[in-house]
Amino acid sequence: MSTLAAPRPMSSLTGTRSLLRLGLRRDRIMIPVWILALLSSLFSTLGGYRGLYKTAAERQHFADGANGNSSTLAFYGPLHDPSLGGMTAWRMGALGAAFVGVMSVLLVIRHTRAEEEEGRLELVGAGVVGRRAALTAALLVAVLAALALGVLVMLGLASEGVAGAVSTGVGWAAAGILFAAVGAVAAQVTENARAARGIGVGVIAAAYLLRAAGDATEGAGWLTWLSPIGWIEQIRPYGGDRLWAALLPLAAAALLIAAAYALIEHRDLGAGLLAPRPGPAEAAPGLRSPLALAWRLQSGSLYGWACGFLVYGLVVGGIAKGIGDLVGGNSGTNDLITKMGGQSGLVDAFLVTCIGLMSAMASLYGVQAALRLRTEEGLQRVEPLLATAVGRVRWVAGHLLIALAGTVVMLLVSGLSIGLTYGASVGDLGGKVPELLGAVLVQTPAAWVAVGIGIALFGLAPRFSPAAWAVVAGFLLLGQLGPVLDLGQAVMDLSPFTHVPKLPGGTMDATPLIVLTAIVAALIAAGLYGIRRRDIAT
Amino acid sequence: MNTALSVSGLVKTFGRTRALDGLDLTVSTGEVHGFLGPNGAGKSTTIRVLLGLMRADGGTAELLGGDPWRDATALHRRLAYVPGDVTLWPSLSGGEVIDLLGRLRGGLDARRRAELLDRFELDPKKKGRAYSKGNRQKVALVAALASDAELLILDEPTSGLDPLMEEVFQDCVKEERRGGRTVLLSSHILSEVESLCDRVTIIRKGRTVETGTLTELRHLTRTSIHAELAGPPNGITALPGVHDVQVDGNTVRLEVDTPQLDAVLRQLTQVGVRGLVSQPPTLEELFLRHYEEELTELEGTPR
Numbered sequence: 001m002s003t004l005a006a007p008r009p010m011s012s013l014t015g016t017r018s019l020l021r022l023g024l025r026r027d028r029i030m031i032p033v034w035i036l037a038l039l040s041s042l043f044s045t046l047g048g049y050r051g052l053y054k055t056a057a058e059r060q061h062f063a064d065g066a067n068g069n070s071s072t073l074a075f076y077g078p079l080h081d082p083s084l085g086g087m088t089a090w091r092m093g094a095l096g097a098a099f100v101g102v103m104s105v106l107l108v109i110r111h112t113r114a115e116e117e118e119g120r121l122e123l124v125g126a127g128v129v130g131r132r133a134a135l136t137a138a139l140l141v142a143v144l145a146a147l148a149l150g151v152l153v154m155l156g157l158a159s160e161g162v163a164g165a166v167s168t169g170v171g172w173a174a175a176g177i178l179f180a181a182v183g184a185v186a187a188q189v190t191e192n193a194r195a196a197r198g199i200g201v202g203v204i205a206a207a208y209l210l211r212a213a214g215d216a217t218e219g220a221g222w223l224t225w226l227s228p229i230g231w232i233e234q235i236r237p238y239g240g241d242r243l244w245a246a247l248l249p250l251a252a253a254a255l256l257i258a259a260a261y262a263l264i265e266h267r268d269l270g271a272g273l274l275a276p277r278p279g280p281a282e283a284a285p286g287l288r289s290p291l292a293l294a295w296r297l298q299s300g301s302l303y304g305w306a307c308g309f310l311v312y313g314l315v316v317g318g319i320a321k322g323i324g325d326l327v328g329g330n331s332g333t334n335d336l337i338t339k340m341g342g343q344s345g346l347v348d349a350f351l352v353t354c355i356g357l358m359s360a361m362a363s364l365y366g367v368q369a370a371l372r373l374r375t376e377e378g379l380q381r382v383e384p385l386l387a388t389a390v391g392r393v394r395w396v397a398g399h400l401l402i403a404l405a406g407t408v409v410m411l412l413v414s415g416l417s418i419g420l421t422y423g424a425s426v427g428d429l430g431g432k433v434p435e436l437l438g439a440v441l442v443q444t445p446a447a448w449v450a451v452g453i454g455i456a457l458f459g460l461a462p463r464f465s466p467a468a469w470a471v472v473a474g475f476l477l478l479g480q481l482g483p484v485l486d487l488g489q490a491v492m493d494l495s496p497f498t499h500v501p502k503l504p505g506g507t508m509d510a511t512p513l514i515v516l517t518a519i520v521a522a523l524i525a526a527g528l529y530g531i532r533r534r535d536i537a538t
Numbered sequence: 539m540n541t542a543l544s545v546s547g548l549v550k551t552f553g554r555t556r557a558l559d560g561l562d563l564t565v566s567t568g569e570v571h572g573f574l575g576p577n578g579a580g581k582s583t584t585i586r587v588l589l590g591l592m593r594a595d596g597g598t599a600e601l602l603g604g605d606p607w608r609d610a611t612a613l614h615r616r617l618a619y620v621p622g623d624v625t626l627w628p629s630l631s632g633g634e635v636i637d638l639l640g641r642l643r644g645g646l647d648a649r650r651r652a653e654l655l656d657r658f659e660l661d662p663k664k665k666g667r668a669y670s671k672g673n674r675q676k677v678a679l680v681a682a683l684a685s686d687a688e689l690l691i692l693d694e695p696t697s698g699l700d701p702l703m704e705e706v707f708q709d710c711v712k713e714e715r716r717g718g719r720t721v722l723l724s725s726h727i728l729s730e731v732e733s734l735c736d737r738v739t740i741i742r743k744g745r746t747v748e749t750g751t752l753t754e755l756r757h758l759t760r761t762s763i764h765a766e767l768a769g770p771p772n773g774i775t776a777l778p779g780v781h782d783v784q785v786d787g788n789t790v791r792l793e794v795d796t797p798q799l800d801a802v803l804r805q806l807t808q809v810g811v812r813g814l815v816s817q818p819p820t821l822e823e824l825f826l827r828h829y830e831e832e833l834t835e836l837e838g839t840p841r
Contacts, residue, residue: 117667192628192667278663279631287634288641297627380625384678387589387619387691388642391611535592538582 015129019137023111024144031145034103038096038172039152044481046088046160059087066090071319074216077224080239085160089168089237097232098208100149100172101179104142105200108183111138114193122269132261135187139180139257146176164238170246171232178228178249179204181256188263191272204229228252290390294398297376298369302406305365309358309410313417316354317436320418321425323350348505351418351439356497359443360476362410366451367468369403373458374465377537392531400455400524407447415440439503445516446496450475452523459530462537540567542602542689542720543588549596550583550744557583559744560597565722565737570715572735573724574825580744581724582622585693588722589619602689615644618682622694622724624674626666632677633662639681651684657706671698683710690714690721696730708734728821740825752821759819759827760793763802768810777801788812 024031053059063082066072079090112135115121121134150173157165179200186199211230214223224230231252234245263273286292323346373396376382385395415437423432454468478487478495492498496519499512542565550558558580565571575581586592588601590610599606604613626635633655640646655662660676669677675698682690696704704727711721711734725731731738732752739749748755760781765771771790775783779798784791794802796819806814 276665276668279629279634279665281631281633281662283634283637283641287638290642293627293638296630300629380621380623381627383586383589383591383621384619384624384639384681385642386591386610387614387617387621388639389611389615389644390642533593536586538586538592 012130012132013136015124015127015133016136016140019111019124019129019133020140023137023141026111027107027141027145031107031141031148035145035149035152038099038103038149039156042088042092042096042153043156045091046084046157049084049087049091053084053087056082059083062087065322069319069322070216071315071322074212075315075319077211077215077233080236081164083160083164083238085157085164085168086238088157088160089164089171093168093171093237094208094211094229094233096172097175097229098204100146100176101182101204101207101229102201104146104176104178104180105183105186105197105204107142107145108138108180109187109193109196109200111141112184113187113190113196116269117191117193131264135184135260135264138187139184142180142183143177146173146180149173149176161238163241167235167237167241167243170243171235171237174246174249174253175229175232178253178256181253181260184260185256185263188260188267189273191274191276290385290395290398291401292398293385294372294402298372298399298402298406301369302365302402302409305406306409306413309361309413310417312358313414314421316351316358317418317421317423318425320347320350320422323347345505351422351436351504352502352506354418355414355436355439355443355503356479357476358414359411359440359447359497360472360479362407362414362443363447363450363472363475365410366403366407366447367454367472369406370400370451370454371458371465371468372403373399373455374462377462380538382536386536392536393528396455396459396528396531400451403451403454404448407451408441408444411440411443411447412437435504442501442503442508442513443497445513445520446500448520449496449516449523452520452527455527456523456530457527459527459532459534461530462534541565541600542567542569543600543722545584545588545597545599547597548584548587548594548599550580550587550592550594557744558587558594558597561741561744562746562749563739563741564749565720567720568715568718569736570711570721570723570734572731572738573722573741574726574728574731574738574821575741579741581741582693583744584741585619585691585722585724588691589614616687617689617691618643618685618687619691620675620678620682620693620695622697624671624678626669626674626677628665628667630666631663632660632666632669632673635666635677636662636681636684640685643685643687645686646681646684647686651680654680654684654710657710658703672700672703675699676703679707679710683714688719690719692721693724694726695723696725696727704730728825732821738821748824755821755824756796756819759796759824761796761799761819762791762793762817763806764791764815765789765806765811766813767806768812771806771809774802774805777805 053062059082063079066076066079075095076090077094080086081090112121115124115134124134150169152169153172154165154169157168182203183196183200186196186203187193189199190196207227207229210227211224211233214220214225214227214230215233217223224233228249231245231248234242234248236242236245267273287296376399382395386392416433418440419433419436420429422436423429426432450468450472453471454465457465457468475495475497478492479497481487482492482495496516499516501508501512543563544565545561545563548558548561548563549556561580561584563573563584573581573584583592587594587599588606590606590613593607602613602616606613626632630638636651637646640651654660658676658680660673660680664673666674675695679695682692696707699707708730711723714721715734721734723731723735735752737749737751738755740747767788767790770788771785774780774790774792777798778801779795780802781793781795782791790806792802
């Protein structure tokens with residue numbers, strides 16, 4: 001009698017270990033970059049406070065200002081302990097939890113719904129892999145990333161007090177785990193990874209806004225308790241260290257993960273819970289040009305970015321007037337803010353700093369919109385398009401126009417929203433709105449430079465077009481860190497944003513605007529020259 | 539007869555790979571021309587050069603009387619293209635893609651569009667991401683066939699279609715030929731090429747190895763014969779052009795170079811024929827012969 005080895009019983013988790021290893025390998029760059037970025041923002045905040053608020057009296061003054069201003073309350077929540085650790089945990093607690101959440105959502109969806117949508121999970125699923133293996137592996141990847149981050153936070157903050165460091169680390173890790181579970185459910189709901197990411201990030205944004213409303217409104221503190229990010233806040237690092245509050249997000253995570261597993265059992269591979277909506281059987285009359293197609297493909301993302309700029313601008317404008325109370329009397333902060341770009345006047349300096357940041361972000365939008373060209377080419381969607389009577393330049397022009405005009409839209413939205421809330425708070429809408437619109441609009445040529453670099457790379461050296469991301473990130477970092485690190489003028493001059501007039505407060509000078517516009521035009525011309533001559537990628 | 543497109547001595551290199559190595563291809567106006575070759579032979583590269591998506595490194599290419607690179611936009615108004623691997627925008631419905639591509643080319647026949655959607659049983663309301671490979675291909679086919687282009691360039695257009703839809707596709711191409719359109723059909727499906735094409739070009743490693751009408755090509759290859767005779771076959775093996783002879787009593791199987799068929803039959807009838815089965819060469823054999831050469835060469839190369 002021949003004996004065959006009995007097949008190993010296959011459970012719904014079979015294969016998790018291999019998928020986990022695959023996932024960690026695929027994310028060996030992405031996870032460290034996320035962790036590094038989050039840690040460096042935390043520790044640079046700590047370093048900044050350490051340099052600025054040397055005495056307990058100064059810190060108490062800061063805390064009184066922060067707790068008395070509804071805009072800062074909305075942004076960061078209440079400050080419970082005016083120690084360096086407490087201030088750092090306050091400044092980065094809720095905001096950091098939101099970013100950790102974004103990391104988790106992206107990680108989980110990348111390994112579940114995105115894989116499923118691309119059809120790769122089908123290939124894997126045909127092998128010896130259980131139904132729940134992919135989701136389990138994805139959750140483990142995200143949980144490991146969250147735990148690693150939490151431990152590093154604890155180690156880094158331990159110098160400011162061990163209990164507070166542990167609370168801060170636990171808070172971020174719990175946020176990572178909770179939003180990984182949110183991502184797991186979102187991945188089951190829709191067929192489309194983009195939509196799933198949208199749901200996940202939307203939940204995070206809603207949680208953040210809910211706690212903002214609770215923290216900033218007298219008598220509405222219960223709203224904070226409804227928000228997952230509010231729960232993280234309730235841990236109160238350095239201000240009570242209520243670790244029990246971390247049980248709330250962890251319990252919610254357990255429930256959500258159970259729900260995600262239940263949903264997996266009730267759907268087919270590739271399907272979602274929400275049935276996809278059918279589209280029109282015929283194209284609208286307007287869909288007849290490369291520009292119309294580019295608009296159709298990009299409008300959703302443009303509206304999304306514009307909403308982000310709107311919210312941020314409203315907050316910045318709302319805080320601006322109270323900025324004097326917050327830092328008042330502290331010469332260090334005054335110095336720093338003046339160094340960070342302003343010539344005079346604390347509020348103006350603050351606005352200039354914020355506008356600088358928002359302009360760099362607008363530039364980031366522009367690069368993203370321009371590099372859509374590369375995506376279209378890489379996915380071979382452009383081939384049938386260019387086989388019609390559409391020339392290459394017309395095709396490029398469609399997306400380029402959206403990138404350039406979209407950058408201006410972001411700037412306009414920023415100026416308008418800052419002007420509205422700031423103007424309302426000082427009772428000068430008619431004056432502040434046009435002033436701030438002007439202040440953001442002078443940034444336009446600088447914000448276009450990275451777009452021009454993206455187009456030039458796309459035309460001349462398409463394989464290197466992602467380098468445009470690095471360029472815009474470099475400009476952003478120069479603007480944010482350059483003044484703090486006292487980088488030399490020669491280095492600062494590398495960023496186009498160094499050269500534009502710093503309004504409000506500075507003097508208007510048209511020369512740099514003209515020079516920058518000429519540079520942008522030359523970059524675009526180089527890109528168009530390149531695209532007319534090169535092969536379309538296959 | 540006019541020439542719709544002609545390519546001669548075309549060379550295209552990607553780094554150190556020579557994708558096209560002196561390729562020749564001529565398609566006459568009004569014909570359906572089969573474009574055959576194993577994977578990686580250079581079919582899609584040739585088509586991309588013809589569409590002006592790539593620039594050749596050497597040789598000449600002419601398309602509808604113009605230069606495919608320089609006059610791309612003007613020429614594209616007169617042709618329609620179906621890529622081998624159709625990718626659609628995930629958020630656009632199939633109907634939107636058909637209309638968009640049609641409008642960008644300069645017009646679409648609405649009646650024909652409706653008819654084709656019906657014949658291919660394609661739901662135009664589905665979004666791009668929801669279509670299967672076959673359905674994505676149908677979207678591109680409807681967009682191309684509903685145009686009034688004089689030249690259709692189809693790059694393996696049926697690789698994802700089921701047999702029923704393959705049938706519909708063949709009917710459509712036959713109608714196009716009756717309507718006077720020129721078709722360049724790159725394909726792997728030899729029965730499709732045999733039933734549709736007037737002439738074929740076979741390429742291998744970026745070079746043309748055969749070109750001509752199917753009849754001409756058949757002439758280049760062997761007919762197989764299975765005969766039952768009145769007595770034992772004599773002297774068959776000695777005839778020129780006869781291969782693989784197997785004699786079993788009074789029956790004989792053999793392969794013969796088609797031009798020598800006459801002599802072999804004469805020899806067989808001298809003995810007396812009781813039964814005869816003769817099979818003309820199929821395109822498949824033709825194709826495999828070139829394929830086998832490649833395999834032999836591969837085996838011959840030291841590793």
